[in-house]
Amino acid sequence: MKIPRSIFREYDIRGVADRDLSDQLAAALGRSFAGTLRDGLPAGSALTVAVARDGRLSSDRLFAALTGGLLQAGARVIDAGIGPTPLLYFAAHHLGTDGAVMITASHNDAPDNGFKLMRGKASFFGGDLQKLADRIESGSDDDVHLDGGTLEARDLTGAYIASVKASVRVRRTDLRLVVDAGNGSAGPLGIATLRALGFAPDPLFCDIDGRFPNHHPDPTVPKNLEALQARMIEIGADVGIAWDGDGDRLGAVDRNGDIVWGDRLLMLFARALLAEHPGASVIGEVKCSATLYADIAKHGGTPIVWKTGHSLIKTKMKEVGALLAGEMSGHMFFADRWPGFDDATYATVRLLEILGNEGKTMGELLADVPETFVTPEIRFACPDAIKFEVVRRVTEHYRATHEVLDIDGARVDFGDGAWGLCRASNTGPVLVLRFEARTAVRRDQIRAEVEAVVAAAVAGGLAAS
Ligand SMILES: [Zn+2]
Secondary structure (H helix, E strand, C coil), X not given: CCCCHXXXXXXXXXXXXXXXXXXXHHHHHHHHHHHHHHHCCCCCCCCEEEEEECCCCCHHHHHHHHHHHHHHCCCEEEEXXXXXXXXXXXXXXXXXXXXXXXXXXXXXXXXXXXXEEEECCEEECCHHHHHHHHHHHHCCCCCCCCCCCEEEECCCHHHHHHHXXXXXXXXXXXXXXXEECXXXXXXXXXXXXXXXXXXXXXXXXXXXXXXXXXXXXXXXXXXXXXXXXXXXXXXXXXXXXXXXXCCCCEEEECCCCCEECXXXXXXXXXXXXXXXXXXXXXXXXXXXCHHHHHHHXXXXXXXXXXXXXXXXXXXXXXXXXXXXXXXXXXXXXXXXXXXXXXXXXXXXXXXXXXXXHHCCCHHHHCCCCCCCEECCCEEEECCHHHHHHHHHHHHHHHHCCCEEECCCCEEEECCCCCEEEEEECCCCCEEEEEEEECCHHHHHXXXXXXXHHHHHXXXXXXXXX
């Protein structure tokens, strides 16, 4: 079967539903994923696969086609219903399934859709995803007809809420809180969870609507937080929370209207965690502020800088036994009192636990963090074919004179707290740059310098290609 290979990305499968994700492709995915999972199990054992889906208009169609393929391959399919991606992660952990599939395109535009896969309790990504694409193309599973296929619906809402409840230690539930789910799939379960804990959230766009009629469900874009900020002023809220389209990322707004970015949120979580678990490892990614890593160390933790990408972070957490991790994008991972997967509702509850216990705003809690000047993520156009070569050239350029962290792009340490990052995007013909320094002047200075080096590397890469 000929498939559009570009939809098989680093961490998931994503495309325009009506163009790239045909019923035939979804069914073939079901058959070949079941076959791949079965290859890793003892011969003759039963195969259980959980499937959940977000509220996109194409999700029901893809669910029917995908489960058709899974059933054809003899899988016992558990339909976990419509909900956020963390509900699927929860199903995999709670039920101990052999595999799991989430039908979602996260925060992408309404016409898009896709699949996130799990083998056991781990992400199924990178090379595994490419091998799966090869297998689908080979057609080796096209004629499979195995017995044993069953489809059973399981409502995990109660079990999920009970698990959150058992995990958290909320003392105060009187915080005034606005939650904006952007009409994504996290709204109903998230709001039900908060209410079960005794909170009275003010829900904004918390009904599921796959057309996303109010704003794009991506909390990393300030424009998407404007309705939340306005509502917070209206009701005098203490905190505002936004969830992304499939509920695995969150954004937060402080009482004064300030957006609290992922690395600052992680700092709050890390401080609370380290008070209970001295010496614990906390993972951030290459885009996070240097103040995060300094703060983790200052509070007795072991800071680890790792690659961007939720699957890579979860893999690293298991490898080093880290209790907490987070990304600028708002993925927050708790392996303390929780199984380690990224879950915006759960992270929200942990944040409310901290704010309630401390009786301060996020800004007040972080008032002692040294002020720095950062750029947002700067997108620098660069052809896919040479982007990794450009990063290599930038790394080479600085290695002789500076400390360069090269686990994911080049993070150049300029000393004096200043650093610059140049990394190849996993999702497009773009280099992502970011800069931080103790003064705005210094930040702009290193930015100009690195951008000149990057431009020269792009020119050199093009000439050599
Ligand atoms: Zn997401």
